[in-house]
Amino acid sequence: MSVRQALVLSSGRSGSTLLDRLLGLHPQVRSLGEVVHWPKTLTLDEPCTCGERMTQCPFWCSVARHLQHSLGIDVLHDPYALDMGLIGATHLRDEAYYTLSRRMGNRFAQAWLWAGMRMGQHWPLPLVRRQNLHSLAVYEAVRALSGSAVVVDSSKQYLRAISLYRQEPQHTRLVMLVRDGRAVLHSRMQTGLGMEEAVQRWKRYYQRMQPCLAASVPAHAVFQLRYEQLAASPQDTLQQLFRFLGLDPCDVLSRDESDVHMTAGNAMRFKPLGAIAPDLRWQTGLPADARAYFEQHAGQLNRQLGYHDD
Ligand SMILES: [Zn+2]
Numbered sequence: 594m595s596v597r598q599a600l601v602l603s604s605g606r607s608g609s610t611l612l613d614r615l616l617g618l619h620p621q622v623r624s625l626g627e628v629v630h631w632p633k634t635l636t637l638d639e640p641c642t643c644g645e646r647m648t649q650c651p652f653w654c655s656v657a658r659h660l661q662h663s664l665g666i667d668v669l670h671d672p673y674a675l676d677m678g679l680i681g682a683t684h685l686r687d688e689a690y691y692t693l694s695r696r697m698g699n700r701f702a703q704a705w706l707w708a709g710m711r712m713g714q715h716w717p718l719p720l721v722r723r724q725n726l727h728s729l730a731v732y733e734a735v736r737a738l739s740g741s742a743v744v745v746d747s748s749k750q751y752l753r754a755i756s757l758y759r760q761e762p763q764h765t766r767l768v769m770l771v772r773d774g775r776a777v778l779h780s781r782m783q784t785g786l787g788m789e790e791a792v793q794r795w796k797r798y799y800q801r802m803q804p805c806l807a808a809s810v811p812a813h814a815v816f817q818l819r820y821e822q823l824a825a826s827p828q829d830t831l832q833q834l835f836r837f838l839g840l841d842p843c844d845v846l847s848r849d850e851s852d853v854h855m856t857a858g859n860a861m862r863f864k865p866l867g868a869i870a871p872d873l874r875w876q877t878g879l880p881a882d883a884r885a886y887f888e889q890h891a892g893q894l895n896r897q898l899g900y901h902d903d
Pocket residue numbers: 641642643644645650651652653853854855
């Protein structure tokens with residue numbers, strides 16, 4: 594059975610936007626960015642990576658029209674009728690939508706999913722079923738309109754990704770992306786996040802995600818990828834990823850990005866891709882106290898993920 598959707602699982606600031614864009618260079622692949630946020634970016638009329646505002650982007654407008662037929666939802670007039678999941682956003686939040694009751698409802702449904710997934714069970718409550726239905730309808734619309742075989746969703750939320758896998762195992766593949774936690778800490782501190790919170794977020798993500806993934810998804814459906822490997826040898830790594838996704842080999846690095854419409858994600862999605870090289874600024878830029886704090890609280894997990902000494 595063919596792969597239709599690839600979902601990236603990673604903590605923030607780990608290179609998921611880069612990965613999404615690189616995969617999207619393949620003629621059979623469409624990058625969606627953090628598509629779970631599309632209803633919000635549409636409501637707030639944020640820019641698409643094509644340069645248009647969301648409400649004016651021809652690509653997303655045609656996806657919206659397609660959804661009117663497939664789901665019976667008029668996304669352009671009522672974006673939040675489409676619900677692909679609720680993820681707390683750090684910089685762009687629509688407070689009118691991100692209400693306490695909505696957050697609590699999602700938290701309960703996710704806690705229930707998490708409890709099941711740790712035992713290899715899939716317990717989607719009606720809210721999750723609806724979110725999965727909507728996500729799959731968006732993927733389907735994009736594939737139908739673009740003629741692509743695979744869409745890449747870098748929304749990163751692992752419970753959602755595993756639930757989508759469990760719903761369509763034959764068509765879904767997961768890419769677990771990791772980056773040296775010290776680099777993530779450095780990057781997050783650069784954006785103004787406090788050291789302790791930055792370490793805890795990174796640690797929590799992998800500590801909670803790994804048991805769910807191990808219990809709920811067979812190894813053949815997961816590609817374990819290190820950011821450093823992707824950035825240092827993009828050509829080889831991408832060919833391995835294409836094979837994993839059932840796609841033909843393609844020299845994508847000689848191709849230009851064109852017609853890219855990513856809904857949300859890291860601001861690097863608006864910049865030219867340029868030469869690919871590992872970003873190792875943390876090695877000189879991470880303060881000694883932050884290194885020591887990281888080592889004390891997350892050093893063991895970092896080593897377990899394959900990061901040994903500097
Ligand atoms: Zn666009």
